[in-house]
Amino acid sequence: MAGKISKHCKVINIKGRSFLEIDGKRVFSPAYTYNRGRNNPKHPKQAVESGIRIVFINATTKWWSDGSFDTETLNKELNLFSDSPSDLSLLVRFTITTPEDFAEKYPDELVRFAYVPDSQMKNEEYKGGLMHVLPKFASFASDVWHAAGCRYIDAVIDFVRKHPQGHRVIGYMINTGETAEAILWGIQEGLYGDFSQPAVKAFRKWLTHKYGDEHGFQQAYHNRNIRIKDVCPPSLEARSAASFVELRDPEKDLLAIDYDRFQSDMVVDVLIHWHRHARKRLGKSKLLGCFYGYCLWLTGMLNSTQTQGHSALARLLEAPEIDFVTGITTYWKRGPGQPGQYMLPVSSVSLHNKIHWNEDDLRTHLVLSNKNTWSTPEAGVPLNEAGSVGIYRRQFCRSLTDNSQTWYYDIVGGMYDSPGILDEFSKQCRIAEKLRGADMSSCAEVACIVSELTPMFHRQYHGTFHQHRERAADVLCDRITEGLYRTGVPVDWYLSSDLARADFSQYKVVYFFNQVMATDEERSAVEHLKNNGRTLIFLWSAGFLTETKAGSQFSSQLTGIQMSQTILRGPAKIKIIDFTTPVTRELTTVGTIGTDLVYSPLLTIEDKDATVFGIYEWNEAPAAAYKSFPNWTSVVIGTSTAEFELLRGIFRYAGCTIRCEIGNIIMENQSVLGIHTRHPGPLILRLPPKCIGLQDLYSGNRFMKNNGFVHLGDGGKGETRVFLKLRDKTLFQTDNRKQGDK
Structure with missing residues (x-):
């Protein structure tokens, strides 16, 4: 050097x-x-x-x-x-x-996996329910x-x-x-948990940090007879169960x-x-x-x-x-x-x-x-x-x-x-290199929210989902959210823990993907989003759980739509019953949404001021509705949904500019707009108000807006076109500002 x-x-x-x-x-x-x-x-x-x-x-x-x-x-x-x-x-x-x-020098520092039911475990000796697995892994x-x-x-x-x-x-x-x-370590082999001495010690230290002292721990667990020094990790059996079948109860399932x-x-x-x-x-x-x-x-x-x-x-x-x-x-x-x-x-x-x-x-x-x-x-x-x-x-x-x-x-x-x-x-x-000085800030009109804590309140599936329930992948995030990317509206993704930190003023829609559990801080932040004519979309049992309690009343408070106290278990498939509402009138190929998988808890809508547009197929209970307030709109959909026609209708009703009507993938920020085609055929885009045209960043060809639309010729399936958004009649000029300029 x-x-x-x-x-x-x-x-x-x-x-x-x-x-x-x-x-x-x-x-x-x-x-x-x-x-x-x-x-x-x-x-x-x-x-x-x-x-x-x-x-x-x-x-x-x-x-x-x-x-x-x-x-x-x-x-x-x-x-x-x-x-x-x-x-x-x-x-x-x-x-x-x-x-x-490491394994030879420090055998007590290796992961020890649990693999048998509670009845066979002896926590005092850590025998009978534990094993070493080759290769031997160091405990995290x-x-x-x-x-x-x-x-x-x-x-x-x-x-x-x-x-x-x-x-x-x-x-x-x-x-x-x-x-x-x-x-x-181990999850790809179906092995979960760590019952090694370092891991058990670390778990007890974590509990002490969370609850402060023994008294706080006993209060949270509603048990005066337990001691942190005696706590052991829950068995696989305990982690695979949940009081609400799929969802854990914050009081009854707290250890898991x-x-x-x-x-x-x-x-x-x-x-x-x-x-x-x-x-x-x-x-x-x-x-x-x-x-x-x-x-x-x-x-x-x-x-x-x-x-x-x-x-x-x-x-x-x-x-x-x-x-x-x-x-x-x-x-x-x-x-x-x-x-x-x-x-x-x-x-x-x-x-x-x-x-x-x-x-x-x-x-x-x-x-x-x-x-x-x-x-x-x-x-x-x-x-x-x-x-x-x-x-x-x-x-x-x-x-x-x-x-x-x-x-x-x-x-x-x-x-x-x-x-x-x-x-x-x-x-x-x-x-x-050409774009190095461009404004690459967001122009998204939809903010999507994911909770990383909600999965902690779900039961665990050992092995893979498919060993337990067929078609389980259809209710996972990459499948459920595909429709978002086909609505013709650019989206941004945030953690729910950032709800109070981010500036949401540019967003006309906030989509809550998995907000089944919401902390007190997150609930307060959601209340501050209920303004400026914004639309909030809540999926399945949104808000049902707090960090300490469960109940449909918490869903009612979060969504603004009254839910029944009755908790249901059944297939989460919703039948659309009203195709004339502002959020459903664009549906042309969709009559049902959601999944046939049996799920719990499902909640029934009981709000006379809400407009119901969907019912659960299996019991005809109201399951999807919207409700307009003076300065915001709530949409509750009691299942997962990937149908872009439904989401596109909700986004349009909220005032979003729909760039593409046929399900092509739109990617966009303040300077760049891209389209990835779903099917072959003509490419016609509606441009946002301040954009007068597009310049192809590969060919250099320019396409100017006419009556709000731009015609880009034909495209084949899986073709990607990338454009510079034109703001005036001059070609894009590189911004030579210092990189730190705001």
């Missing part, structure tokens, strides 16, 4: 959105990473030749408790870029696994492991600093857990709720610990980040998010040591004609001055196969090069409009080795 200046990078925030800046230059272009075990060295070099200037190198390898590690992998990966252009930047991505010598609660991880971090940083290519390194991605995604919350906090504690240590070593000039926070994936009417340990994103976002958080493009809606949405609530990430750096590992036509689940057409893999270009252009556009960085992950090896794909990457880099 002698004579070479290290790169300086930081996160900047402009108009409420966070961006990456390297050596004073704002960066929008995609990054690249690869699976070193499967890649020919030519593949990362192809990415660099295409114009990509940020590469994540995978340095995960064997390491030992003293922090030493096999340096061959990291040395090889750094040397691979020794002859690359001087402006190439690298991020070192490595995973803190269990050290090679182990202080010994935490300290070893810090030594490993030190060793990696020291090696990079001394390496001839170390000046290229702009940051580190510190990962851990299953698949390196900060997921609790607390334990799931503790497990997410335990994961975040260690992530913060390691990033804080790395920050002290590195100062502020390098980026630090990790995988975490998949709250828009396996949440929904059923949940497995609590088993992952991914329900403490709000805490992670508060940590100043962390610069970026990574999720993945959702697995089941990533093919041609589909949304390709994210797993994280990106607007909340930006709100906390963090970068959302998404992983796009979408398989291309080059790896199309029936031998692997993720390489089939059913998993969204395109059939040809044009389809591959279409989905990667969509992801590039989404990164621009949704305020996200992105890296393209060649997870298979060679799946970008195609002239058309590499040419697309080159075009994306050129467009990103």
